[in-house]
Amino acid sequence: MVLIGVVIVIIGFIIRLNPLLVVTLAGLVTGLVAHQSLYSIITQFGQAFTTNRYMAVFIVTLPIIGLLERNGLREQAEHVVSKIKAATTGRILTVYFIIREVAAAVGLTSIGGHAQMVRPLVAPMAEGAAEAKYGEVPEEVRDKIRAHSAAVDNIGVFFGEDVFVAVGAILLMQGFFEQNHIHSDPLKMALWAIPTAIAALIVHAIRLYLLDRSLDRTLGNKASKNTPKKKEA
C-alpha cells in the first residue's frame, strides 16, 4: 500500500503535472496510508525542507553570474572560443568533462557546477564553437548542446568523486557496514571505484565525439555553402 506514493510520482511525471504538486501529493498520500497524522506529515515536510536548504546554495552565485552576463561574459566566452580553430563543441565538452572528473577524483568537487560554470562559461563556449564552425545554429540544436553541457558536469562529478577516499559516499558506505558488523576499508572502496570511473570517461568521451559527428551531419552542409560568418573582433 505504501507504494501508492511511488505510483503517484510516476504517473504525475508521465502526464506532466507540475512536479511540485505531484511530489507534495505523493508525500501526503504516502504518509496518510502509513497512518501518520496530517500534523506529523506537515512537520516532517517542514523539517526536511529546512535541513535541505543546502540544495539552494547555488542561488548565492546568481547575483555575480547575472551581473557578469549583463556585462557580456557569455559573449566573451563565445568570442574567445571562436578564435580557436581546433575548438569543436564535442572537444570543448570533452576537455571540461575530463577536468571535472579528474578534479572530483582528487577531492575537488567544487570545481564546476551548473550555476557557476556551465551556464556562464561551458555552455556558451560549446555553443560558440558550433557557431564559429557552422554559422547560425537552430534552436533545437542549441538546446541539445546546452543539455550536453549540463550532462558532462553531472557525469564527470558523479563517476569521479567516489575515487576520493574522504567523499561522503565512501563514509556513508563504511558507516553502513560498521553498523552491520561487516569489515570494510575506505581505501579499497575508493580503489574499486576506479574501473567504473575509467569506463565512464571512455564511454562519454566517445559519445561527445559522436555529438560532433552528428553536428557535422545536421549543420555541415550549410557551412560548406556559405563560409562561416566571421565575428567582428
Next chain:
Amino acid sequence: MFISLEDVYIFLGIITIAGSIYTFLDRKNSRRITSGLFYCLYGVTLLFGKVIPPFYMGLLAIVLVLIAGFGGLKIGSYNEASVEERQNNRKRLGNKLFIPALLIPILTVAGSVGLKGVKIGGTFVLDQTSLTLVSLGAAAFIALIVGLVMTKNKPGTAIKESRRLMESIGWAAVLPQLLATLGTVFTTAGVGTVVSKLVGNVIPTHSLFWVVFAYCIGMALFTMIMGNAFAAFPVMTAGIAVPLLINQFGVNANHVAAIGMFAGYCGTLMTPMGANFNIVPAALLDLKDKYQVIKVQVPTALIILGVNTLLMYLFSL
C-alpha cells in the same frame, strides 16, 4: 566560527526577498502579486529556517507548492541589456570578465582545502561541518564585490540580475528541497523495505549473476524513485547485498559497495527526482524541454549500468 552555513542562508534569503520586491513592482507581469509572493516566501524560508517551527515551515512549503502548482508564477520583464550593450560591455572589459567568474571555483577550492581546521583567536574561520558550501558562499560573495568594482555597476543591478536568473529557474528552484521531504516521508512510511522485499522475492538466489544483476538494477531503480543514491544504498544493500552477496556467496564488501553506489548514480542520471542535477540545470539553461538533460544522459547511464553489473560479477567470481 566566523562564517557559518546559517550566514550563507541569510545571504540567500536577503537576495531572494530583495529580488521579489522588483517582482511585486513589475507591472508587465500579469501575475506579479502571486509571483512576488512566491519568491518572497521562499526567501523567508531560507532566511528564517532556523527560527520557524517545522510545522509552520511545512505549511509555508505547501503554500509555495500551491502558488506554483496553480499557475501563479509568470516570467516578468527585466530591462535586459541588449545584444549591442552586451557586446559593447564585452569589448570594454574583455577577458577581465573571466576573473570574477573563475574566482568562484578557485576561492571555493582554496577555502575548502586551505581553511580546513584553520582557527583565528580560537574560533574556526569557516563552519567545518559544511566547509565546501560555506566556502562557495564566501567565494561567490567576494567574486560579487570584485565584479561590482570592476564593472562599476550598482549593487541593485546585481540584485535585479539575480532576480532575472531566479525567475528563469522558477519553481524548479524549490523542487530539490521538496523531493528531499518526499524521501523522508517514504523512509518513515517504509517504502524501502517493501521494495527490497519485492526484488528479493523475484530473483533466483542461488545464481551469483542474477543476484548481482538484481542488486545493481535495484540500486538504479530505487535511486530513480528516491532521487538519491544515498537513500537507496542502505535499503538495497541491507535487503540484497548483505544477506546474499556478502553472507551467502562470501563476496568482498568493498567492491560490492563501490560499484553498487555507482549503479545508483546511473539511476540519478535518469530521473526527474534528481531535480538538482537534472531539472534545475534545464531551467537554468532555458531549455524548452525540461527533461532534455535526462534524455542526453540516459544512453551513457545505461551503458555504465551494464558495465557496473558486469564488473561486479567478474570481481565476485
